[in-house]
Amino acid sequence: MGKGKIRLAVLFGGRSGEHEISVISARSMLDAVDPARYEIIPIYITSDGRWFYWEGFATGGPPPDDTFTAYVPVTDPTASAFLRSAGGEHELQVDVVFPLLHGPYGEDGTVQGLLEMAGVPYVGSGVLGCSLAMDKAMSKTVMRAEGIPTVDFVALDRETYENDGAKIVERIESAVGYPIFVKPANLGSSIGITKVHKRDDLGPALDDAFKYDSKAICEQGVAGRELECSVLGNLEPEAAEVGELRPTREFYDYEAKYVTEDTELVIPAPITPETRERVRELAVKSFLVHDCRGLARVDFFYVEDKDIVLVNELNTMPGFTPISMYPKLWDAIGLNYSELIGKLVALAFENSEDRKRNQIKYSAAVRI
Ligand SMILES: Nc1ncnc2c1ncn2[C@@H]1O[C@H](COP(=O)(O)OP(=O)(O)O)[C@@H](O)[C@H]1O
Ligand SMILES: [Mg+2]
The missing domain is CATH 3.40.50.20 (Rossmann fold)
Known part of the structure; x- marks a missing residue:
């Protein structure tokens, strides 16, 4: 510049x-x-x-x-x-x-x-990284293939559901057990998500999820703590501190996120150094597996009594106010909000320079 x-x-x-x-x-x-x-x-x-x-x-x-x-x-x-x-x-x-x-x-x-x-x-990830992280079913499929632990799930499409609801319920129940989280595959902010405790409530939950997307995902509900980790970089990304979310409601739903705002953010998360390292390593690995660039916040479930860490999802454009988790996890290890913006802009230029190296023309011999 x-x-x-x-x-x-x-x-x-x-x-x-x-x-x-x-x-x-x-x-x-x-x-x-x-x-x-x-x-x-x-x-x-x-x-x-x-x-x-x-x-x-x-x-x-x-x-x-x-x-x-x-x-x-x-x-x-x-x-x-x-x-x-x-x-x-x-x-x-x-x-x-x-x-x-x-x-x-x-x-x-x-x-x-x-x-x-x-x-x-x-700034941020490209077409593939964004769309892959956005689609909860595809994201989990790719993570599983790469050995990253996630919850069990089943992906469903609206047309099949509308044509044969009974069969869909059978498929869901054979893949996951209650409580089941029903979600639109491509959304965020907990919109359209229902925690379902019994079969009678599956239908309304699916109806709701299918209002927002033609694809839905049903996930095994896990009773775990919610940890989050911020990642920054391009091909050699780094992980920040690990934080914990403590929703006071049944789960971290839209109300908890933006209305009541009574969810507690605990930074650093009170976990052992070994779990912290495992979370940070999985955060970086998930970032790379999704081909992300710039930034992502990786969200986890930590089932403490079994000492299991599962990746829930990646957000390629996480909430970005100074009191949001993403910048706070950087601030906790010494990178403040405005420095963070500077880094993200620098990474954007680095990324764009790298793309310019790709040769576009191949053969001059072929005439059009
Ligand atoms: N499989 C699950 N087990 C337990 N809790 C879940 C599960 N899936 C989602 N939740 C709860 O719902 C919240 C929102 O789900 P999430 O998949 O993160 O959707 P969004 O993309 O809208 O943030 C999570 O933060 C968590 O509180
Ligand atoms: Mg989430």
Whole structure:
């Protein structure tokens, strides 16, 4: 980079049930970045998917309405700017993008594909890492193949369920025992998740999960402590401290995450040094197995009486406010929030440089 400020476009909001969470994360980030180093370009994506330059976001200005200029991403990598106003009269120059979006159309590889097309450096994992981590069934299948311990599960599709519900129930019960966690395969923030204790409640739980996704997953419920570990890096990632979540509700559901906020975060988690190391090693291994880049928070179940550590899931764009687990686990070992953002941006440039090494043209002999 030259001597000027880095133009960092933060994408936030988005077409997802986690829209509001993303706005909160973005606001925290804006407050924390060094204004001497970065020029932040706040790009707000509405729930229906329109992109706006939210002028005054940092100073508490009102959310964009129709009087604001809508922007469209330009996928032509040779274009003069990545963002252009819908009418073409304005352009926004961007050096790097921070897709601070959670859930579908943000953390699932879709926006990453767009950024790849445009040739813009961006923070975090690419298409494969994001989509693999987002799909709870695929993620577990790959982890199991690589020897990473996970809960038992069965994946289901909506059409088969609608055509033959009784058979599906049979399949579920032969694979996992109650309590069963029924979840949409591709979502987050505990949306659409039900803890099911008996057969009668399976149907309504599946109906709910299938509202959000055509694929659902039923998992063996485990009675374990919930541990989390933050990972940072590209091909040689490092693990931070291990933290523990102590939900006061039956499980860490949407209410506990964002409404009551009475879940306790214990950092460092009170576990033995051996368990801490096992969690950190599994966190790094899971990151690599998913082909992640930049950052991921890896979530675990720890069944203490049997001394079993299971990976629950990977989040490629974890909650990112200063009081969120991801940054706090770095802070606990001496990397503060604004330094963390600096590292993530540096990793984004490193990643983009590496991609540029890939040869695109192969044969000049074949004419088109
Ligand atoms: N198999 C399971 N056994 C026990 N608790 C679970 C299980 N799956 C999920 N939970 C509980 O539900 C919460 C949300 O599930 P999770 O798979 O992490 O979904 P999300 O992607 O929405 O965060 C977990 O943090 C945990 O409290
Ligand atoms: Mg989770």
